[in-house]
Structures are given as structure tokens and as C-alpha cells.
Amino acid sequence: MKLPTEQNILNDKIEANLIHRKFLKYLLGVWKSSPNLAVLGETEETPLLFKGIVDYVYYQTIYTLAKKALIESVEMRTEFVRTIEKLLNTFQINYTENKDRFKANVRKSMEQKYMEIWEHNIRHNDTSRLQFYKTIKGKFGYEDYLELRDFGLRKHISKLRCSSHDLEIEKGRHNNKPRHERHIN
Numbered sequence: 001m002k003l004p005t006e007q008n009i010l011n012d013k014i015e016a017n018l019i020h021r022k023f024l025k026y027l028l029g030v031w032k033s034s035p036n037l038a039v040l041g042e043t044e045e046t047p048l049l050f051k052g053i054v055d056y057v058y059y060q061t062i063y064t065l066a067k068k069a070l071i072e073s074v075e076m077r078t079e080f081v082r083t084i085e086k087l088l089n090t091f092q093i094n095y096t097e098n099k100d101r102f103k104a105n106v107r108k109s110m111e112q113k114y115m116e117i118w119e120h121n122i123r124h125n126d127t128s129r130l131q132f133y134k135t136i137k138g139k140f141g142y143e144d145y146l147e148l149r150d151f152g153l154r155k156h157i158s159k160l161r162c163s164s165h166d167l168e169i170e171k172g173r174h175n176n177k178p179r180h181e182r183h184i185n
Contacts, residue, residue, distance in 0.1 A: 016048040086167045128179055129163045129170075135162060 024039050025032060041048070073081050088095055091109045095102060118140045122130065143161075148154045159165045172182030 014047075020045070020048045051159055113145075128173065132163060134159060 019038055021039060022032070024043050024045060025034055028034075028039060028042060030039065091104055091106070091113055093109050119138070121137065122134055125134075145157050146154060148157075163170055168184050169179075169182045172179075
């Protein structure tokens, strides 16, 4: 990357700087022909290109330091590295296979693992609050009723499905009523 000179940073022809200065002039209520240096000085603003360079240098430095720290951690076999390795093994992620798709593979693997955990917990959970839910839902996934435009209707359906309603079967639970007694007389 070719770094700009000091004069280029203030350049009137760089579009981002131009839009920025126009906005500042609008905020100040000054003429479009007002001196740029005066506008920047009044608002204590620096040109956007300058801010971008500062950010670029900062993130490159952070990235470089983080990369060096990671390499050192791997060489020292720190607790952090061992934990990451355990997680990769748990989720059966091969981190040497395809580095370009690593993030997507990690996400896919973790989502799949969560779905398995969710389905196992739904099947084997004896919580009374999930009794109804287990009868209507057995597979992890998005529900079609969430596409309804009527927020009130969506909310009522969600409350019923998730046992978050004011029916006696739920209210009685809060009052420590036995399940077989939770009905309307």
C-alpha cells in the first residue's frame, strides 16, 4: 500500500474528505467556499483519510501483535491453546484442512452440535414446562408462524408454545399447585 503524503491527506479531490467537509460546513452553517482548514479547526475534525490511516496502522499493529502472541502461545502450549484444541476436537473440526473455510466450518460444526444437544435435551427433559412444547416440536428449526405480519397474533402463539402465558396450567406452577389440580373450575 502506497502511503499518502501530508498534502494528499488534506486533498480537496478525495471524495471521502469532500463529503466530510461539506457535512461539516452544513453543520456550521457556513458558505461552501469557507476555508477547509477553518472548518476542520472549528470542529476539531481531522480528514477522514487521516482517520482511516490511523485505524489502518492501529489494526495492523494489533493484528501483528496478536499473531505473535498466538505463535508464542502455541510454542509454549499454554492453557489457552490446549482449551482451543479440546474445543476443536469436541466439535470435530479439522483446522489444517481448509484455512479459507475455517470460520464457516467452525460455525456449521457448532450449529450442528447445538442442534444435537437441543434435540437430546428436548427428548430427555422431564421439566413440566416443556411437556406441551415436546408434543408440538421435536426438531430444531424456524417456525412458519413467525412470518405472520400481525405482531399480537405472533406473540400469543409464541406465548402458548413456550409456556409463557396466563393459563392456570402455568400460573398454578408459580403457586406450587400440583399439576393435576391446575385447571379452571
